[in-house]
Amino acid sequence: MLNRRSFLMAGLTSGLPSLVPSAGFGAPFTLGVASGDPDPGGFVLWTRLAPEPLAEDGLGGMPEASVPVHWEVSADPEGKRVIRRGVQVAAREAAHTVHVEVRGLPPGTPYWYRFKAGPHLSPTGRTLTAPAPGTMSWPLRVAVCSCANYQHGYFTAYAHMASERPDLVVNLGDYIYEQGSDHLLGPTGNVRDHASPEAVTLADYRRRHALYKTDPDLQAAHAAAPWVVVMDDHEVLNNWTNLIPAERRQNAFRAYYEHMPLRPSARPGGTAIQLYRRLRWGRLATLHVLDTRQYRDPHLCGAGFSSCPLPPGPSRTMLGLDQEQWLLDGLRSSRARWDLLGQQVFFGQRDRDPGGEQLVRQDAWDGYTAARLRVSEGWIQADARNVAVLTGDVHAHWAGNLVTDYDDPASRPIGAEFAVTSITSGGDGHDIAPGTDPLLAANPHLKLHIRHRGYLMLRITPDALTADFKILRYVSRPGAPVQTAATLTLPDRGQGLTGLI
Known part of the structure; x- marks a missing residue:
């Protein structure tokens, strides 16, 4: 002793x-x-x-x-x-x-x-430690977060996460932002300052990670519970694919590994880093951590919202063929009550111009529709009992049913997506008046859209996955209180989301 x-x-x-x-x-x-x-x-x-x-x-x-x-x-x-x-x-x-x-x-x-x-x-x-294999230990309480831009606000949401003492924190990317001090949040400017140019070199990325980790609220969240982390784009470069210069990718990967609680098996080798992996919580839940950046095909029509005239092609991939097969094999062999897919970009369809020419974000799964269908049909064929996709990137809380045909309002739900808002990215956010959101009206599978900062708290039992959508009404100054803006439930073997919005 x-x-x-x-x-x-x-x-x-x-x-x-x-x-x-x-x-x-x-x-x-x-x-x-x-x-x-x-x-x-x-x-x-x-x-x-x-x-x-x-x-x-x-x-x-x-x-x-x-x-x-x-x-x-x-x-x-x-x-x-x-x-x-x-x-x-x-x-x-x-x-x-x-x-x-x-x-x-x-x-x-x-x-x-x-x-x-x-x-x-x-x-x-x-x-x-996780429960023993084969045991049904519950409840599992998971905090989900993403998109913490130091320049856009204070990390108060991390402090509230820490106070809830979750069993696990899942960070879905944009843990840091690579942008320089000259990248401003709207006409009012930034709340805090990166105090350096855009990160490019290894020293740049190391200093940027160090700056973020000096924040006491982020330190509290790390000290409160074990984290499961995966990168999105801003850990390297906005909307990056594998076409960016190899040296910059190598620098970003190395600094990311150095500053994250990752196992040595994730240590990067040159321009590659092993981030997709699987964590099991007894028989209750399996978390399939996906990497939607490193292996994807390049964008066909840029990364933003567009109606792409180019045919997507049946072989286009978001995950790369090896990772996609790894995921489908894992779903087939899973004996968990809940299969959680932790990944970065919006999975379900979001059409910003319904009734007209389809206007979707090309950087999300909407730009890789053949891959989305393969994965969705894969978990149906695997007879996965319950599938919930956890998503970052979008700077707003979203929730929706997942279907195989988003153009058919009667398409049966095959799972649900819970997209977490940002910790700070985008600034304070704003309210959406009830009944006035055109995106919810035009996309019937989507059930919730909240444009404030915050995080998700999931409570997972054998009978249901319940998601509390936590929000802070401001991040432009420290100390904002937290509130639960909505609660949605995905029942075991249910036919879609239920709950209070």
């Missing part, structure tokens, strides 16, 4: 080298701590040593030498009952980041963790 005093002394008595402030760095845990990707036996722990997190070279004010970082996992928040401990070396080539894979723990159990470098002790984080 390792008590607090012996943990603080570790490194001075372990025989490993230990650096202290006089040896070249000050208090290093300025970016907080995080955990992620829980399984029944463990999770990954993350931190980074960065006494000067915004140092121009992107290296956080650390010396060249590697630093031993001690870590411990406890069964209590005070750290009195330590059950795992170890040492991980933080190296300069990885910006002194640490990724620890903890294994061999009992399933379905909360834990607390912390780090130490030299005499410095990190904040304490809370995490947990």
Whole structure:
């Protein structure tokens, strides 16, 4: 057993080298701590040593030498009952980041963790292991978030997420924004400042991630629960596909991995990063984490809303053929009550010009309709019991039934989509008067559209998936209260969404 005093002394008595402030760095845990990707036996722990997190070279004010970082996992928040401990070396080539894979723990159990470098002790984080395979453990409470633009507002939504103590946080992308200080939010300008040009180099991306992680509300959300993360576009470049320069993609991928609680298996190799993966929560739920950026075919008609005159072609893919087959195989073999698809861009159809020429967003699945149909028919053929698609990107809360024929109002629901609004992107947002939303009137499968900032809180049981759409009415100043603007439920083996809007 390792008590607090012996943990603080570790490194001075372990025989490993230990650096202290006089040896070249000050208090290093300025970016907080995080955990992620829980399984029944463990999770990954993350931190980074960065006494000067915004140092121009992107290296956080650390010396060249590697630093031993001690870590411990406890069964209590005070750290009195330590059950795992170890040492991980933080190296300069990885910006002194640490990724620890903890294994061999009992399933379905909360834990607390912390780090130490030299005499410095990190904040304490809370995490947990997934339930044992084959068990029906419930409820599962999942916070879903995306699109946090530092320049557009304060991250108050993250603080509210943390206070709800979810079992899991799913971040669906746009964790950072690559844009420079000259990219302004409308005529009133930005609320906060990136204080640097657009991120392009490795140092740029490292500094941008560090800036975001200095935010205390984001640190609180990471410390409250394990995260499952996947990137969208702004972690690299707005609306990017694999046609962007390889060096920039490589820089962005490397910095993303360095700053996320990802397992070492996700460490990028050159211009590729392995982000699609599968997490199981006993027999209750399986989360299929999808990557809709890295393997997609290029846009045919740009990324925005358009009526594309070019034929889409039956072989066009959003996921790439390997990932698509991986998803369909996983759905066929799934024994979960709920299959959740965590992905980035709008899955169901959104026609902005119904009755006229179809006007849809080409960067979303509307620009890859053959791939959408293959995936939808795939989960029908797999006899998946319940499918819910979780979506980011759109800067508004949306919910709708998923069907195979969006042009047939009588088409039977085959699942549901829950799209989460942004944490800050787009600024304060605004109300839509009840009964006046033309998009809901013209797209009968869509049931909800809210244009305020916030996050989703899901409660998943064997009988239902219930989604609370949380909103904040302003992000242009800190401290906004949170409220539940709507609640929708997808019943087990149900025929579509029900609930209070």
